[in-house]
Amino acid sequence: MVSAALNKAAVLIEALPYIRKFYGATFVIKYGGSVMRESVPRSSLMLDLVLLKHIGINPVLVHGGGPEINELLDKLALESTFVNGLRVTGPEVMRVVQMVLSGQVNKDIVAAINSSGGRAIGLSGLDGPIIRVEPISSELGRVGRITEVNPRSLQMLSQEGYIPVLASLGLGPDGQSYNINADLVAGEVAVALNAAKLIMMTDVEGISQTVDGHKRLISQLNPRTAEALLRSGAISGGMLPKLEACIRAVRGGVGRAHIIDGRLDHSLLLEIFTDTGIGTMITPDTGEDEDDELVNANI
Template sequence: MQESIGKADVLIEALKYIKQFYGKTIVIKYGGHAMIDEELKEKVILDIVLMKYIGMNPVIVHGGGPEITEVMDKMGKKSEFVKGLRVTDAEAMEIVEMVLGRINKGLVALINEHGAKAVGLSGKDAGLISAEKCKMDVDLGFVGDVSEIDPTIINVLDREGFIPVISSIGTCNGDTYNINADLVAGEIAASLKAEKLIMLTDVRGIMRDPKDEKTLISTIKVSEIDSLENEKVISGGMLPKVEACEIALRGGVKKTHIIDGRISHSILLEIFTDSGIGTQIIA
């Protein structure tokens, strides 16, 4: 009986958040170990399906870094990176597009199996993501930045009850570009004026000491980011995630969150509990 009462208490705690976020758009950047571990993947998908069933509008953005590298290795093509960005020639771009398409279809199928309706998109569809060639001292090939988001197709799918699942490629003058999925998620969240942007990662959040989870910073204001970067508290792979959060907040998103996707049902824990998890970045 006590266990049942405990479950009821959890539902009551969630009720105020269900009311608060009913009809609101939540953009989820899906990546990290939660994309590879089948058990975690199942739980992430269940979280997203539940969000849809209780009246929220989840939008998923995904990349595919580890799988792209794995396929390129199998095809005998070496992966090169400059400042964390994959050098992408025409052959590599074909591989990137193929792998992202496969990941996208897999996620869509899994969501549909659990009773929701998902539609897979790439930035090519309906002019969703317009790109521009990434400007760096080194030519990275078909690596791009987002120049514009046209969210029309996302809004149509939301209205019709579908969950959009978006891969991070864009187009410019007929060419296809590989774009950092974190930044795509931030730009899409901004274009939708989403309620939240949630970034799934393989760490607890932003920590002053990466080796000590007790140093987790639960809330960061945008005004504090520069000093944290100078102190190297924010560095490496966390930089594009924080930049994505800044883009989203500048675009009118209310809150952004960097959470540990390795935690079971991490999305639900962030949205529907008083304590939340990870690091929230706010304006």
Template sequence: MQTAIEKANILMEALPYIRKFSEKTFVIKFGGNAMVKSNLSHSFALDVILLSYVGIRPVVVHGGGPQIGSMLQRLGIESQFFEGERITPDQETMDVVEMVLGKINKELVSSINTNGGRAVGLSGKDGSLIIAHKQEKNAVDMGFVGEITKVNPRIITTLDTNQFIPVIAPIGIGEDGQTYNINADTVAGAIAGALAAEKLILLTDVEGVKDRNGSLVSSLTTAEAQHMIQSGDISGGMIPKVTCCIKSLAQGVAKAHIIDGRIEHAVLLEIFTDIGVGTQIIHA
């Protein structure tokens, strides 16, 4: 009986959050360990389905870095990076990136649908969702890496209205029809901004943002986050994630979260519990 009561208490803890977020849009970036470990991938699919069942409108953007690197290695193509971002030097590499992301997209859509959800797979090319141009980065030629020019969210809102879950591969298209590889965090942030989403949630392979002593920071304002970047407390691969969150908040997103995707049901724990499992970033 005690176990049953504890389960009931957990449900009651979630109730005010369910009530608050019903009919709200959450943009969730799915990546890292959560993508390559089957138990984490499965729990993520269940999390997304539950969000949909309780009236929240999830939009999923997925990455694919490890899988892309593995496929390029199998094909004898060297992976190149600059400041942690993959260089896509030629059309051959771009074709591999698009192929791998397409496979990941179908697998994630299938996982959601076979467990009771209603997902539809897209890339940023569909419905001209993501318009991009070639990225120039510190005079380094990034190849077919794109910078987002415009997000046309109509296809997403159409799917949302009809209770489908959009699952989006981070590919953009240029005005000339050229396909571009775009960082998945950047795509998620831009889509969240275009939709004025209630939440942007980035799954990572770390606990969240940490201070200079290595302690998890559970909540930050945008001003505090910018100060931590300037002071060097936030560094390396966390900088683009936090910057993405700050930009999305400036575009109208209510709250951004960076959470530990290595934990099963991390999305539910962050949204529906009082403590959470990562770092939330809010307006200053």
């Protein structure tokens, strides 16, 4: 029993310098995809967010909702196609996207945080508006590229003790709502808020490389090396926008960006408040070559 108590004390002592360092700072957390549908890590994340708020850190949660959108589109027998990983979003599909993101997923997350002892308020990029976009292409329909982020509403809510929960929608120049990749929203919001951290919750442990036939986690990258990995074709699928958003965020003034396994209980706290962390951290370029050996690695 004494040993267990000492272990708990050691955990708190290890976390103390990080709590001091980040008191008053803003963390932007991106949450979505398959991770959002797993109940146990979901409940632990809600508690993690509440804890962060209580110790003086301001979390802002950005979410998508791809699986939930697909589910409702299937029920309504509406076809959904993708071009280069982006959902083609016509008017009918956009109505479903907006309904699911703002009306279902956002409110479910807000309710979960509030029932865990926090105070959350749900918004989308349309409110304010927080996010303005331009159409990416006529082929994609109502899919937007971010042109402006106004973080004032998020800052006001944080200052009043709330946890803002932001759905990945934006306002177009035609006054219509647009669908936006949630990873890119999180990155741009982190820059606009001058966040200390951008944290991507995903369903893998981070970015891995294969060495002698064995995968191992890359615990740290800088933007220069991360860009080399992108150019090499080693990063694909859903990891592409995540890494691109992390690079953009760190280059835009965000202190650190992290890609972590959201399937693990309390993965947010383990990444932030332990010396070793559990995922991949992207740090600012230093001009040094400490990461060059990773450029030619197989991911």
